[in-house]
Amino acid sequence: MMLHQPYQRRADLLAVGAELAANGVGSALLGSYDNVHARGVGEDIRQAVNLRPLLADAGWRFGRATSGGVATASWVARPEPTNNATWDVAVAEAAAAQRTLGVDAIMTPAPEIHGAHGRAELQKPLEAARRGFRNRLPTDPPWFARLTLRDEWLVDKRLRTPLLNEISNLPDDLGVALHVRWRKDKPETDEDLLGGLKHVALALAGDDRPLLLLQSGLVGWLSLAWNVAAFSAGLSNASWVDCWSGGGGAKPGQPKPPNIKWYFEPALLRRFRDDEHDDLAAQAAYQACTCRFCAALASGAAWVPAAQQHGLYTLGQLTSTVAAAPAAQRRQAVETVIRQAESEWKKVVPRAPLSPSPRPVHLQTWLRVL
Amino acid sequence: MPPTPRIPVDAVRRAFPELTTIEFLDAGGQSDVWKVAIDGKTEILRVLVKATEAGRVAREMAALSSIDSPHVMRVYEVRELEHDEATHKVVRAEFIDGPSLAQASQQSAPDVAAVIACAAGVLRALSELHERDLVHRDIKPQNAILRGGDWRRPVVLDLGYIRDLVAPPLTEYPARIGTVQFMAPEQLRHEPAVLRSDIYALGITLFLLSSGTHPFVGIGETQLEVDEVLRRMEAEDWPDWVRLPSPGAPALRRFIEPMLAYEPYERPSARKALARAEGLIAEEQWR
Numbered sequence: 164m165m166l167h168q169p170y171q172r173r174a175d176l177l178a179v180g181a182e183l184a185a186n187g188v189g190s191a192l193l194g195s196y197d198n199v200h201a202r203g204v205g206e207d208i209r210q211a212v213n214l215r216p217l218l219a220d221a222g223w224r225f226g227r228a229t230s231g232g233v234a235t236a237s238w239v240a241r242p243e244p245t246n247n248a249t250w251d252v253a254v255a256e257a258a259a260a261q262r263t264l265g266v267d268a269i270m271t272p273a274p275e276i277h278g279a280h281g282r283a284e285l286q287k288p289l290e291a292a293r294r295g296f297r298n299r300l301p302t303d304p305p306w307f308a309r310l311t312l313r314d315e316w317l318v319d320k321r322l323r324t325p326l327l328n329e330i331s332n333l334p335d336d337l338g339v340a341l342h343v344r345w346r347k348d349k350p351e352t353d354e355d356l357l358g359g360l361k362h363v364a365l366a367l368a369g370d371d372r373p374l375l376l377l378q379s380g381l382v383g384w385l386s387l388a389w390n391v392a393a394f395s396a397g398l399s400n401a402s403w404v405d406c407w408s409g410g411g412g413a414k415p416g417q418p419k420p421p422n423i424k425w426y427f428e429p430a431l432l433r434r435f436r437d438d439e440h441d442d443l444a445a446q447a448a449y450q451a452c453t454c455r456f457c458a459a460l461a462s463g464a465a466w467v468p469a470a471q472q473h474g475l476y477t478l479g480q481l482t483s484t485v486a487a488a489p490a491a492q493r494r495q496a497v498e499t500v501i502r503q504a505e506s507e508w509k510k511v512v513p514r515a516p517l518s519p520s521p522r523p524v525h526l527q528t529w530l531r532v533l
Numbered sequence: 534m535p536p537t538p539r540i541p542v543d544a545v546r547r548a549f550p551e552l553t554t555i556e557f558l559d560a561g562g563q564s565d566v567w568k569v570a571i572d573g574k575t576e577i578l579r580v581l582v583k584a585t586e587a588g589r590v591a592r593e594m595a596a597l598s599s600i601d602s603p604h605v606m607r608v609y610e611v612r613e614l615e616h617d618e619a620t621h622k623v624v625r626a627e628f629i630d631g632p633s634l635a636q637a638s639q640q641s642a643p644d645v646a647a648v649i650a651c652a653a654g655v656l657r658a659l660s661e662l663h664e665r666d667l668v669h670r671d672i673k674p675q676n677a678i679l680r681g682g683d684w685r686r687p688v689v690l691d692l693g694y695i696r697d698l699v700a701p702p703l704t705e706y707p708a709r710i711g712t713v714q715f716m717a718p719e720q721l722r723h724e725p726a727v728l729r730s731d732i733y734a735l736g737i738t739l740f741l742l743s744s745g746t747h748p749f750v751g752i753g754e755t756q757l758e759v760d761e762v763l764r765r766m767e768a769e770d771w772p773d774w775v776r777l778p779s780p781g782a783p784a785l786r787r788f789i790e791p792m793l794a795y796e797p798y799e800r801p802s803a804r805k806a807l808a809r810a811e812g813l814i815a816e817e818q819w820r
Contacts, residue, residue, distance in 0.1 A: 293666065294699055327798035328719075332698070332727040334666065335804050366798055370805065 164482040165193040165218060166475065167378060167397030173207050175468040176398055179475045180214045182455055188483040191215070191267075193377075193395045196236045196257070197222035204236075208264050216267035220377065221257040223274055223311040223342065236260060243274050250291035258295055262303070270307045270340050271295055275407075278315035282325045285310075289329055296337045307338040307375060313407060314345045317359030327366050338373035338392070344407040351381050351404075351433075351525045357532045364389035368490075378405040381432065381525075384478060387485045388497035388533055396478055398471040400425065403434075424466045427474030429481055431511070432504040433525055434474065437466065448510040452477065494533060501529050536560035538567075539582045540616050548614035548623055549578065561675075563693050568628060579624040580614070581693075590622040592700065593692045596667050603680075604658035606690035629690070631682045635674035638742045645781030647684035648743050649788065649813050651677075655735055656807035658689040663728045663803045666698040670726045672734035673715040674741060696726055713759070714747060718766050718795055721759050729797040732806060736792030740772060743785055748772030748793065767795050784813060 166180050183190045192214045194204040204219050225243040227235055238253040254271050261269045273288035292308030299306060316322045330339055350356045367374045368390035376383040376394040380403025383394020396403050424437040443449050456473035488496035508523040538557050545567060554570040567578040590611055597608045607627040613620050655677055662669055671694045680686040694710050709723055717733035720726050740748040749765045765771040774786050794800045
């Protein structure tokens with residue numbers, strides 16, 4: 164699992180990495196040159212060298228020269244590349260910056276591509292990655308072509324097929340870092356979305372092409388069943404589910420709704436609101452988490468970041484359980500965890516007044532898709 | 534009627550005054566091919582009959598200069614000759630003593646072991662090309678020669694249609710580049726060839742070598758519309774796998790069928806297909 168690093172709460176995230184390492188769970192640190200986090204990536208990654216592998220996402224939001232009053236990385240600051248020459252400069256600068264950081268993989272940048280953009284737009288970042296990869300240095304770590312796609316590229320076969328054809332035409336040793344922007348804030352219960360992701364993941368695994376799923380949280384964990392190489396999640400909601408339609412955020416013309424306080428129940432493989440969590444915790448069969456972050460919560464620590472740290476830490480543990488299985492048995496390993504969660508759900512949830520859905524819809528969906 | 538050269542021998546001699554013997558071999562779609570002796574070595578000269586192919590020759594030379602493989606024909610130099618007020622490129626290349634796959638299969642049908650061994654050799658060549666983002670675009674039985682007549686030692690030649698995925702395109706699409714009978718669905722649809730278009734062409738080639746028939750042409754059929762070929766390529770009841778020879782047909786089918794997948798991403802990469810071929814050879818799984 165790659166720990167998706169924010170800028171402002173770096174110490175909170177590194178505490179999760181340290182706790183995972185202390186418990187023998189491997190994880191990677193993923194910094195980001197994306198505008199929001201642009202201030203952090205260089206210095207933070209240098210300070211976190213004990214948390215390896217290190218990766219630095221080259222980003223996808225172009226055209227902002229500053230973030231929080233601080234200059235962004237050069238290729239992020241310029242407008243989105245429009246031709247081979249500007250693309251090549253962006254990829255070269257991103258690669259050079261990552262080399263300077265001493266990362267364990269090099270990732271190319273890529274703007275968000277909607278289905279309506281079509282295949283020609285899809286080709287631009289991929290072909291730029293191909294050219295960059297051809298000019299790679301002998302000492303470079305593995306390269307990954309980033310793709311930032313709206314979820315229709317996975318769901319609609321008329322888009323998914325050209326997507327896979329373009330990817331399969333890349334050099335064998337060029338991996339793919341896929342950042343899916345979902346139209347729903349609960350992609351984990353959408354069979355079509357997950358089915359499309361499965362198709363893509365299995366196609367790449369069949370080619371032995373490593374696939375990283377960025378900002379994918381629980382969906383990323385589920386995708387380990389289809390042999391994705393790694394996924395990222397962080398403390399923020401968007402690092403678990405990146406939803407372009409806004410999800411629970413502000414709607415145009417309306418005030419921003421209050422932030423939801425989420426708690427991840429690792430035994431049930433779902434996040435619950437804090438009040439729902441309280442209901443669950445009151446059940447006799449409920450087994451409270453014993454992680455260090457939950458202990459802090461019980462001692463009165465603030466919900467943020469302790470509950471977020473617990474979520475990320477336990478997701479890391481779940482990942483470790485599945486990743487320990489050989490590739491050919493990962494699907495089975497994921498299914499075992501899901502069936503355990505289903506069983507746990509029956510013990511704990513029916514007696515809790517949860518809304519809106521007391522049924523384990525996500526688990527049932529996953530078992531159908533697996 | 535035997536093929537005749539379109540550029541006269543005198544013009545070729547003027548461009549290569551050092552050659553001591555010269556013998557006309559063949560006239561292809563793009564070039565005349567001569568067998569010559571230079572400095573005591575037997576080589577070939579490929580004279581491009583169309584003056585407009587200069588860009589392709591430069592690309593072919595650039596591509597081949599980076600490859601040193603026993604399965605890819607070596608190219609030494611390019612010169613120019615003048616004929617009828619036109620300038621023609623002449624490619625001087627390695628002479629490979631042996632029949633083409635087409636000729637060898639007509640002499641005697643290869644068994645499964647020979648077909649798989651030949652496939653492995655061609656796939657080694659394709660792996661070298663694809664690793665450099667080069668699409669051959671004209672894989673067919675006429676474009677590979679068996680060194681010394683050995684099915685284990687095929688050499689891929691004629692890289693005149695090569696497409697460098699990184700370089701600006703020489704072809705304006707929609708267009709069809711290559712040999713229609715060996716084109717992948719995407720090429721037949723006038724789309725650019727991709728790396729795995731070569732894999733499709735190899736799949737057709739292997740089926741043809743094994744069965745003596747084209748996978749998408751029925752017995753006795755002489756003319757087919759492209760739309761009908763495309764329909765058959767997508768249909769589940771084509772090709773007719775019963776045409777593959779026994780013993781070894783099941784193994785051969787398992788090897789060839791993925792290469793003939795309609796969508797490029799469903800076909801194996803050259804590297805992956807080579808691993809499968811080597812696995813089959815090591816375990817003699819067709820027996």
